[in-house]
Amino acid sequence: MYALDGQPRAPYAAYDAWFVKQNNERFAQKSKEAEAFFRRTGITFNVYGQHDAEERLIPFDLVPRIISSREWTRLSKGIEQRIYALNAFLHDIYNRQEILRAGIIPTELIAQNDAFLPQMLDFSPPGNIYTHIVGTDIVRTGEGDFYVLEDNARTPSGVSYMLENRETMLQMFPELFSTIPVQPVSDYPKNLRRSLETSAPLGCSGRPSVAILTPGIHNSAYYEHSFLADQMGVELVEGHDLRVVDGRIAMRTTKGYETIDVLYRRVDDEYLDPLTFNPTSMLGVPGIMDVYRAGNVTIANAPGTGVADDKAVYSYIPEIVKFYTGEPAILKNVETYRCSEPQALQYVLDNLADLVVKEVHGSGGYGMLVGPAATKQELSDFADKLRARPETYIAQPTLSLSTVPIFTESGLAPRHVDLRPFALVSAEGVSITSGGLTRVALTEGSLVVNSSQGGGTKDTWVLED
Amino acid sequence: MLGKTAGGLYWMFRSLERAENTARLIEAGFRIALTRSTTAEAEWQSVISTLAAQQAYEAIYDSYDSAQVVDFLLREPTNPSSVLSIIKSARDNARLVRTALTAEVWCSVNETWMLFTELLKDEIPQTELPAVLATIRQTSGLVRGALYGTMLRNDIYNFCRLGTFVERMDNTARIIDVKYYSLLPSPSFVGSRLDNVQWETILRSVSAHRSFRWAVEGDFTAPAIAEFLILDRRMPRSLAFSAGQIVDNLSLLAESYGTRQTSNDMAEALQSRLVTPDIHSIFDAGLHQFVNEIIGSTANLAHQVEVDYRFTQ
Numbered sequence: 001m002y003a004l005d006g007q008p009r010a011p012y013a014a015y016d017a018w019f020v021k022q023n024n025e026r027f028a029q030k031s032k033e034a035e036a037f038f039r040r041t042g043i044t045f046n047v048y049g050q051h052d053a054e055e056r057l058i059p060f061d062l063v064p065r066i067i068s069s070r071e072w073t074r075l076s077k078g079i080e081q082r083i084y085a086l087n088a089f090l091h092d093i094y095n096r097q098e099i100l101r102a103g104i105i106p107t108e109l110i111a112q113n114d115a116f117l118p119q120m121l122d123f124s125p126p127g128n129i130y131t132h133i134v135g136t137d138i139v140r141t142g143e144g145d146f147y148v149l150e151d152n153a154r155t156p157s158g159v160s161y162m163l164e165n166r167e168t169m170l171q172m173f174p175e176l177f178s179t180i181p182v183q184p185v186s187d188y189p190k191n192l193r194r195s196l197e198t199s200a201p202l203g204c205s206g207r208p209s210v211a212i213l214t215p216g217i218h219n220s221a222y223y224e225h226s227f228l229a230d231q232m233g234v235e236l237v238e239g240h241d242l243r244v245v246d247g248r249i250a251m252r253t254t255k256g257y258e259t260i261d262v263l264y265r266r267v268d269d270e271y272l273d274p275l276t277f278n279p280t281s282m283l284g285v286p287g288i289m290d291v292y293r294a295g296n297v298t299i300a301n302a303p304g305t306g307v308a309d310d311k312a313v314y315s316y317i318p319e320i321v322k323f324y325t326g327e328p329a330i331l332k333n334v335e336t337y338r339c340s341e342p343q344a345l346q347y348v349l350d351n352l353a354d355l356v357v358k359e360v361h362g363s364g365g366y367g368m369l370v371g372p373a374a375t376k377q378e379l380s381d382f383a384d385k386l387r388a389r390p391e392t393y394i395a396q397p398t399l400s401l402s403t404v405p406i407f408t409e410s411g412l413a414p415r416h417v418d419l420r421p422f423a424l425v426s427a428e429g430v431s432i433t434s435g436g437l438t439r440v441a442l443t444e445g446s447l448v449v450n451s452s453q454g455g456g457t458k459d460t461w462v463l464e465d
Numbered sequence: 466m467l468g469k470t471a472g473g474l475y476w477m478f479r480s481l482e483r484a485e486n487t488a489r490l491i492e493a494g495f496r497i498a499l500t501r502s503t504t505a506e507a508e509w510q511s512v513i514s515t516l517a518a519q520q521a522y523e524a525i526y527d528s529y530d531s532a533q534v535v536d537f538l539l540r541e542p543t544n545p546s547s548v549l550s551i552i553k554s555a556r557d558n559a560r561l562v563r564t565a566l567t568a569e570v571w572c573s574v575n576e577t578w579m580l581f582t583e584l585l586k587d588e589i590p591q592t593e594l595p596a597v598l599a600t601i602r603q604t605s606g607l608v609r610g611a612l613y614g615t616m617l618r619n620d621i622y623n624f625c626r627l628g629t630f631v632e633r634m635d636n637t638a639r640i641i642d643v644k645y646y647s648l649l650p651s652p653s654f655v656g657s658r659l660d661n662v663q664w665e666t667i668l669r670s671v672s673a674h675r676s677f678r679w680a681v682e683g684d685f686t687a688p689a690i691a692e693f694l695i696l697d698r699r700m701p702r703s704l705a706f707s708a709g710q711i712v713d714n715l716s717l718l719a720e721s722y723g724t725r726q727t728s729n730d731m732a733e734a735l736q737s738r739l740v741t742p743d744i745h746s747i748f749d750a751g752l753h754q755f756v757n758e759i760i761g762s763t764a765n766l767a768h769q770v771e772v773d774y775r776f777t778q
Contacts, residue, residue: 039579041568041572042560042571042572217557226560235467235470237469240778241468252469252778254620254722
């Protein structure tokens with residue numbers, strides 16, 4: 001927020017002028033009000049493996065993170081380029097496999113990848129779109145300097161927090177929005193619905209029927225599923241509400257079975273169809289993959305997209321972008337050591353205390369090691385894991401992330417943040433909401449922002465020109 | 466609407482109604498326990514059997530002590546009908562059907578659950594019980610108010626109301642069933658002290674000890690009370706009133722969906738049994754038998770509603 005000379009950075013100037021006139025007590029009071037509001041409306045998430053604290057609030061910080069219009073334009077161009085490349089890559093991998101033939105990425109990276117689904121081979125979804133909804137994780141290290149941490153092309157979550165955070169800020173500090181030109185985010189649900197409708201199967205006549213498939217009320221992101229269904233005005237279904245009727249997917253209503261054309265699923269590939277994947281799954285719909293391949297339902301995101309946001313594939317994204325767009329990647333990749341390579345593994349073991357190590361297939365901050373924050377014991381335990389199964393890990397240097405201030409009892413204090421903007425992909429193109437979810441590591445000095453690991457969130461403002 | 470959603474709404478409101486009824490039964494039982502300690506044990510026993518919870522209760526306790534019964538009914542996690550368990554289930558159903566509820570209804574249920582979880586965290590000392598029970602009843606009123614004030618009068622509303630009145634019908638019938646003997650017109654008991662206590666308890670269990678006096682001037686007799694609870698359409702917890710609401714809501718559903726279902730016929734048949742001109746024909750045929758048949762028909766009707774509107778696969 002502040003430059004080295006102690007002056008506020010340009011995007012924060014108007015906010016700072018307002019902030020210095022506030023008093024800490026009023027701010028602390030507002031902070032309590034926000035928390036009570038979140039709890040009353042049930043904006044919670046579930047933490048796996050903690051029975052007594054089944055539903056938790058994500059701490060919300062009242063100080064917005066502000067991005068200039070110029071930085072945002074560059075960032076969104078970079079995201080758009082990346083998403084275009086990811087979709088081209090997925091279509092290629094599941095069809096002609098030019099990129100493998102060209103030797104740009106090793107075949108075993110795909111062939112031995114758990115997220116690769118042979119059932120998707122020789123099939124093109126409507127518009128060749130695989131990733132209808134993307135939430136790219138970005139970190140900023142300096143002016144105009146953005147790195148992509150993860151592409152999150154499967155079922156990214158968090159967009160409900162982007163919307164609720166803004167709603168909360170509008171209620172708490174309406175005066176700010178009348179003086180500072182902040183781009184709105186409230187169109188997201190409407191755009192999501194239109195984007196899903198445009199991706200309906202070709203044979204669909206009339207207005208396409210859209211539904212969200214949730215694993216149920218015990219899923220960590222259930223709140224978001226119901227929020228989006230509510231905001232879009234579509235049904236929120238579970239596997240047991242659905243079945244195949246006359247070669248289409250249909251939901252059981254009080255009046256009988258009604259057809260669904262587009263299913264925005266928040267259920268992982270593995271559980272989608274017990275006849276094709278995990279036979280014990282109760283969360284999916286038996287036979288849906290046959291309906292899908294026959295072109296009678298659109299599944300968003302497409303099954304098998306995970307092969308593009310895998311942490312091992314991630315390290316090849318600059319090459320992938322170049323291969324499909326002919327241009328260098330606008331956004332940087334974090335330097336990544338693939339522990340499957342002996343040389344890289346040795347480097348990682350030698351420098352463990354300075355690196356972040358992640359599971360190739362992990363997500364949500366589970367099972368990762370943050371070297372600089374780990375104890376000696378944790379480092380040596382992790383080194384054993386690495387030696388035992390090196391191919392399941394990648395390692396990255398810790399970046400000097402930029403910080404933004406949060407409100408604490410003793411006033412403003414800097415904390416590390418990341419940013420997850422949300423992009424929608426349809427035949428009409430890529431549309432990125434001006435804003436996103438800013439996650440913040442609430443502990444001083446910490447680099448871990450995941451909500452499951454004690455991170456919080458902030459409203460994210462993209463200023464008008 | 467999804468069949469699952471219809472079922473979730475229906476069960477959410479059955480649960481809320483049940484929580485409120487349980488609080489009312491505790492209130493009536495507690496009053497007797499305070500004022501007539503000699504009959505307290507028998508009174509608590511009949512409260513437990515009204516709620517069909519003997520088995521669950523006797524699995525934990527072997528006597529009907531006030532503090533134990535109250536704790537069992539308010540907080541016991543192994544009792545699926547304890548107020549705490551029921552509110553949890555009402556709130557789970559509300560989360561399931563959240564997209565069908567207005568923000569006001571959702572928030573009122575969510576807040577009720579938050580409040581009860583806090584309120585019933587520890588065992589309630591006797592001195593605080595009246596205040597806790599009053600809060601429970603008050604909060605149920607808030608949810609109902611949110612429903613009345615903010616929900617569209619469409620199929621969603623009809624399923625909510627169906628849940629409420631199926632549960633209420635069952636509950637009032639069970640109260641009569643457990644105490645039917647005190648409502649029989651037997652000359653030797655008329656006006657006895659015991660009867661007066663029983664009658665008061667029954668009326669308190671349905672929050673009608675005052676409205677009875679307004680509605681039925683002076684006539685404090687067993688047949689008058691039975692008639693009030695079974696046939697009086699002005700009394701919002703009577704069998705006739707509940708049956709009328711069930712018929713109305715099912716008719717509105719048939720109208721909006723354009724299809725009459727088996728449950729419409731069953732509800733109308735049930736209602737027709739409750740439009741008898743006076744209570745004596747019911748006494749002639751046997752009060753106990755009559756109430757038992759009503760409980761059975763209500764259960765069958767409830768099942769048919771689930772089938773007709775595809776609550777489950």
